[in-house]
Amino acid sequence: MFLRQQVQERQVVVDHNLCFFCGACVAICPPDSIFLDNTHLSIDDKTCTRCERCVRMCPVHALSMEP
Amino acid sequence: MLSHYDAVVVGAGPAGSVAARKLAQHGLNVLLIEKRQEIGVPVRCAEAIGDEPTRPYIDIDPRWINATITRYAICNSAGDHVNVPPAGLTYVVDRKVFDWELAHLASKAGAHIRTRTSATNLIRENGQVTGVRITSMGKEYAIQCRLVIAADGTESQVARWGGLNTVPPMADFYVGFQYLLGGIRVDPTRCEYHVGTALAPGGYAWVFPKGDDTANVGLVISANHAAEVSAQTYLDRFVARLFPKANILGAVAGGIPATGALKKMVADGLMVVGDAAHQADPLTAGGINLGMIGADMAAQAAEKAFDAGDLSAQALSEYEKLWRDRFGVQHRALYQIRKIIASMDDALFGKLIRTAAQLPLQDMGLGEILLAVLRHHPQLLLESRKLITTGLVIMK
Known part of the structure; x- marks a missing residue:
């Protein structure tokens, strides 16, 4: 339970200074938790499974798991 | 509305x-x-398109053509390259x-x-x-x-x-980065593809001339190989090696399913x-x-x-059938070729390029080229069933 809580507390964070808003992360997100609106990227924390696909493949490494 | x-x-x-x-x-x-x-x-x-497959949809217009391509070069990072005749006239366009x-x-x-x-x-x-x-x-x-x-x-x-x-799947997803570079010297009629595991793992880099002293210089890598080093960083290394004095006139990122x-x-x-x-x-x-x-x-x-x-x-679903009938077999073959290239080490790929450079490529189809290369590199027979099938399919 404690472990699960810890996992859930970690979340994907986008650095808007690095992001090119290309949508690559949207394309490979299995639960469809990433939303791109021209120049804003947001991640739905409730549906995100923390699979980290987006973090690993971002072409400019604008995404990270925090903390 | x-x-x-x-x-x-x-x-x-x-x-x-x-x-x-x-x-x-x-x-x-x-x-x-x-x-x-x-x-x-x-x-x-x-921004590369073929002349023949574009014509049904729009009249060819110099207003959106930046460069007309008559040659392709496939290169590795050791400096080997082979010029391949294009399947048809190609343009680099202003999208x-x-x-x-x-x-x-x-x-x-x-x-x-x-x-x-x-x-x-x-x-x-x-x-x-x-x-x-x-x-x-x-x-x-x-x-x-x-x-x-x-x-x-x-x-x-x-x-x-x-x-x-x-x-x-991550293995079949390309992630890429591209600069529009200025102030560089490139052959305005030749598109270059650069292949190498250190250069662009699971993918390739390209130099597509955009007219005058500019070119689209970019690369894609497999999403599986993007965690340690980003596509952008791989491209920065490539550009530093080939075009150290270039200006950056534009930059784009992207992902594309393959x-x-x-x-x-x-x-x-x-x-x-x-x-x-x-x-x-x-x-x-x-x-x-x-x-x-x-x-x-x-x-x-x-x-x-x-x-x-x-x-x-x-x-x-008639649409799915139209697509399958025209591209189903061909695209499965291209998919296999990508997997084979991605699994090769740089030494073997260099040998392939040097072998291919000796062949009268202008008179050969891609399938014949593959089979001729195979004769020179029997170790590829390990992959041969896929490769031969692929070659035969493309020769048709």
């Missing part, structure tokens, strides 16, 4: 604009929406003008077009798509329609709202075209021509479905 259309096309890239034009020419009421405020911007592409012209043709055919307008969800009744919710210039609308065509690119959400699984087209590209009242349907070439990830052809096929099937008054997935 009306409250009811026969068809709504989401995304005004080449595929969306061709689909909208074809349906409008058939006498249907069509709305084409584009989330960006301008069509063709930002460019997320290396800003090219995409705009295609949308303009849709407009002339009678389609309604709105930019800065995004789809926010599908409206469905008993599983059948009956409309689409959109936000246009900040206002929300519910548009009724009988068919939605999702041409919303690699990050397509419309297809997912329609229940189609569009998420590619799976081959989705098996399911239709649902009840929904069709998916272009990058949204993974129609890009599974080897090179080039998708402009394929997206336009896919859109054309979708429009052909949709016209029949409208004429028959049946927009069910069953009726629309």
Whole structure:
């Protein structure tokens, strides 16, 4: 339970200074938790499974798991 | 903008604009929406198209041609290279003008077009798509329609709202980065592909001339190899080696599925075209021509479905058959070639290039080239069954 809580507390964070808003992360997100609106990227924390696909493949490494 | 259309096309890239034009020419009421405020911007592409496959969709126009390509070079990082004759005349184009012209043709055919307008969800009744919710210039609308065509690119959400699984495996997803470089010296008639495990793991880099002293210089890598070093950093290393004094006139990032087209590209009242349907070439990830052809096929099937008054997935699936019949075998072969190249070490790839450079390539098809190379490199026989099948398929 404690472990699960810890996992859930970690979340994907986008650095808007690095992001090119290309949508690559949207394309490979299995639960469809990433939303791109021209120049804003947001991640739905409730549906995100923390699979980290987006973090690993971002072409400019604008995404990270925090903390 | 009306409250009811026969068809709504989401995304005004080449595929969306061709689909909208074809349906409008058939006498249907069509709305084409584009989330960006301008069509063709930002460019997320290396911008190469073939002359012959483009002609059915737009008159060749020097206003959007930046460079005319008559040679391809395949290079490795050790300095070996082979010149390969192109399958046909190729252009490097200005997508800003090219995409705009295609949308303009849709407009002339009678389609309604709105930019800065995004789809926010599908409206469905008993599983059948009956409309689409959109936000246009900040206002929300519910548009009724009988068919939605999702041409919303690699990050397509419309297809997912329609229940189609569009998420590619990481191994078959290319991530890329590209600069438009200025102040460089390049052969204005030659496109270069650069292959190497340290250079672009699971992918390749390219130099596509854009006229004068400019070129699109970019690369794609497999999403599986992007965690430690980003695509951008791989490209920075490549540019530092080849064009250390270049100016950066533009930069784009992107991701592109290299799976081959989705098996399911239709649902009840929904069709998916272009990058949204993974129609890009599974080897090179080039998708402009394929997206336009896919859109054309979708429009052909949709016209029949409208004429028959049946927009069910069953009726629309004619489109999937058209695609499979034309590209199914070929794209499976290209997919295998990518896997084979990705599994080679740099030493073997260098040998292949040097062998190929000795062959009279201008007189040979790609399949013959593959088989000739195979004779010189029997170790490839480990891969031979796939390779020979692939070669035979391409020779046809």
